[in-house]
Amino acid sequence: MxxxxxxxxxxxxxxxxxxxxxxxxxxxxxxxxxxxxxxxxxxxxxxxxxxxxxxxxxxxxxxxxxxxxxxxxxxxxxxxxxxxxxxxxxxxxxxxxxxxxxxxxxxxxxxxxxxxxxxxxxxxxxxxxxxxxxxxxxxxxxxxxxxxxxxxxxxxxxxxxxxxxxYSYQWRQEEAVNQHKLFAVAKRAARIPGIKLRPINLKDTWGEGKKLAELHNQTMTQQWGYVPMEQEEAAYYLAGLRGYTDPELLFFCEVDNIPVGVCLMTPDLGPKIRASRRYGFPRPFGEPKSLRVGVLGVAPDYRRRGVAALLIEKAMKIGIRKGYQRAELSLIMESNTNMNQIITTAVGSRVNKRFRIYEKVIDV
CATH class of the missing domain: 3.40.630.30 (Gcn5-related N-acetyltransferase (GNAT))
Structure with a gap:
């Protein structure tokens, strides 16, 4: 019993x-x-x-x-x-x-x-x-x-x-195809007047958190389970990344100093955690070889102007320069047709994991 x-x-x-x-x-x-x-x-x-x-x-x-x-x-x-x-x-x-x-x-x-x-x-x-x-x-x-x-x-x-x-996608540099399409779209986006990419300043999580929250509240309104993000929550999230994330892996896309896109990547510490668990204590471990692209968002007015491609191109170049061999892009809702198409056709990644949300009418 x-x-x-x-x-x-x-x-x-x-x-x-x-x-x-x-x-x-x-x-x-x-x-x-x-x-x-x-x-x-x-x-x-x-x-x-x-x-x-x-x-x-x-x-x-x-x-x-x-x-x-x-x-x-x-x-x-x-x-x-x-x-x-x-x-x-x-x-x-x-x-x-x-x-x-x-x-x-x-x-x-x-x-x-x-x-x-x-x-x-x-x-x-x-x-x-x-x-x-x-x-x-x-x-x-x-x-x-x-x-x-x-x-x-x-x-x-x-x-x-x-x-x-x-969906979760896996990107490997050696398996990528058709990236010339992505780079062409990114090149077009780079011509938008006043556009720039810049790292997020983790020394100012409160100010940067305000911009992240505002962007989240523009980009996620049509997604399942959307709840408005408050500035304090965004600042708390960024402060949590400060201890283990390279600041170069976190960046905004801005037009005339107003954020219109964001990309947040974190190194995969999973192998280190699993090794510590296996041996019962922390062990020396080399630099992570994998990244997770956990947030990739674009303001609605810029979704058809190539900003997503510009963010992805920047992410790929940073990852390659820093020695990362692969990346996971997750979680992408199946209903997000535009992002799924960009990842599969332009980036060349494929679905490697599937996650599911369930529902039930409460009957008590």
């Missing part, structure tokens, strides 16, 4: 945070988020997103052993006020335990006036989203979703159905 318990005390939190280590104990590809970063996610003093996000966490206990967990979250800024979110889902391969977790999450959301549950989305739709459904043999980049293949069966067996897919 098992029981579902609401996380309310230090012992519960310890169980909640430690469960993934048990689920993925024998999986060499698991790339855990640092424990301190996990704790900060739930701390209102550390995570400004919690100003408009409300959450409850639950764990499943079986014979005093933790066998599952889930987060039920609501976002005051989410456009569709019928929708609540689930995230942080981890569970043994047990349909009944899964059902118990989702019943608890659904009841929590229903009590807050929600009639639809969507996810996975950890805390809100601006943070980690999606369930990995294709690409299990490939190691995840740091902070990217990763889960056992049986999670798909557990969700669909509990009445969830696919809402949308998100």
């Amino acid at each position: 098992f029981k579902i318990v609401r996380v309310e005390n230090a012992e519960h939190w310890k169980r909640f945070l430690n469960l993934p280590g048990s689920i993925y104990q024998g999986d060499p590809l698991w790339t855990p988020m640092p424990l301190e970063s996990q704790k900060q996610m739930f701390n209102p003093q550390s995570n400004p997103v919690l100003r408009h996000v409300r959450y409850e966490c639950f764990i499943a206990l079986q014979d005093k052993k933790t066998v599952g967990r889930i987060i039920a979250a609501t976002d005051d800024l989410l456009k569709d006020n019928r929708v609540g979110l689930f995230g942080g889902f981890e569970c043994i391969n047990h349909p009944e335990v899964t059902r118990g977790l989702f019943e608890a999450a659904s009841q929590s959301l229903f009590s807050r006036g929600k009639t639809i549950i969507q996810g996975p989305a950890t805390m809100n739709t601006s943070q980690q989203v999606g369930l990995l459904v294709e690409g299990f043999r490939l190691p995840p980049q740091m902070m990217m979703p990763y889960n056992p293949s049986y999670y798909k069966t557990l969700l669909e067996g509990n009445g969830f159905y696919p809402l949308l897919d998100l």
Whole structure:
């Protein structure tokens, strides 16, 4: 027998945070988020997103052993006020335990006036989203979703159905084709009067965060799960990158000093994390060979003027110059036809992973 318990005390939190280590104990590809970063996610003093996000966490206990967990979250800024979110889902391969977790999450959301549950989305739709459904043999980049293949069966067996897919692309210099098309479009964009590319100033995360938030709120309004980004959230995000990202990998495209595009890349520290996990302590590790392009956004008025190509060309040149051998471009919604076309035809990249957002009508 098992029981579902609401996380309310230090012992519960310890169980909640430690469960993934048990689920993925024998999986060499698991790339855990640092424990301190996990704790900060739930701390209102550390995570400004919690100003408009409300959450409850639950764990499943079986014979005093933790066998599952889930987060039920609501976002005051989410456009569709019928929708609540689930995230942080981890569970043994047990349909009944899964059902118990989702019943608890659904009841929590229903009590807050929600009639639809969507996810996975950890805390809100601006943070980690999606369930990995294709690409299990490939190691995840740091902070990217990763889960056992049986999670798909557990969700669909509990009445969830696919809402949308998100793609991850892999770029390798030696495999790229048709880049002359990309460079031609980028060259045309470079002729726009007043246009320039410049690194983001990580010494001024507050000022740069204002520009990033404004650009986000222009570029993402038509995307699933859009919530407005506040200046404090953007500044917090940029400050978090400061410790491990080369500032040259973060840059704006501006026209007359007004941002019209942004590209944010981070080095893949996954191999280092996995090596430390394998040996039980940090080990010396060479420079990362892979990048993740996590944000690539263009203001609507400039989407047909080649600015995306200009950003991608700049990203490729920086990556090659700095010795990166490959890059992951993620997550791209399947509905983002323009960006998917640019990546597949002009850049020459191919989908290497697929992530899925699920939905279910709450029935309690």
